Amino acid sequence: MIHHLRGTLVERYPTHLVIECGGVGYEAQIPLSTYETLPEGHAPECLVLIHHHIWEDGQQLFAFRTPQERDLFRLLITIKGIGPKVALSVLSGLPVDSLRAAISAGDVQSLSRIKGIGKRTAERMVVELRDRLGIPATSVQGVAIPSLPGGAGANVVLQDAVLSLITLGYKQGDAVGVVTQILRDDEGDMPLEEVVRLAIRRLAG
Structure with missing residues (x-):
């Protein structure tokens, strides 16, 4: 499994990047939160954390700039109805801190505004991730507990x-x-x- 890549940032787009390491170019999908922190232009030294996703029909790389982004991505894809593509959409729709706050508050309305997330999936996110993220719930959908x-x-x-x-x-x-x-x-x-x-x-x- 690939843990991280350090090399030359060859291409940088809102949805993916290409990083060259040892003469090999690796393409990886990224969320907007990662794109916004990448150096502009042809950066000779760039480090990204990798999630190497393998399934029956193939494999794909996903790159992140912080451990928090990658950890949350890995938690999201364990939820029924959320695959890697939707997990990237979630991280693109809300910064990590805002996402944690929405889960803590049980803010299903804000979560369901994210592309690819319906009300039931948002509710599952709150139920399944709150304890795993180690954040106490203080309210549910705006109603104080x-x-x-x-x-x-x-x-x-x-x-x-x-x-x-x-x-x-x-x-x-x-x-x-x-x-x-x-x-x-x-x-x-x-x-x-x-x-x-x-x-x-x-x-x-």
Whole structure:
């Protein structure tokens, strides 16, 4: 696997670059965030980080300027409905910091504005990436998630239950309200699955 390439930047376009290393020219696809940080013109010394993507019918290189970009790209392509092309579109649509903030806030509306990302895929991004990125959720789609007195564990269950209900199609405000009440009434450590089941029954009632 190729980790990085260091050499002469021969060509630079918004969608791809060509870098020559040891007399061999490597073409790699890039997001706009990488394009904007590349040196202009024929740069004799350029370093890019590589994701070497291999599938049944071929292989392709993807280049990034920072570890954060490459790491996020690799996380994105693990989500159902997001392949390398869409992952590049996501990184081109929002800078890494803004993307992390949108995921933390559960801002499905902003995420779904990105080309190739629909509402359901945006919801999956929030649910699947928030914990893996190590960022706590403070709101979901603009609705604040209150803190519970039960400590970090209770708040994690609250956030995960709300996100699960939104993914199932319930309104975010209703989900926050009913899950908060369930956990405040509960004297023990109710498992996430039970919280979601009870919330669905109450919302359907």
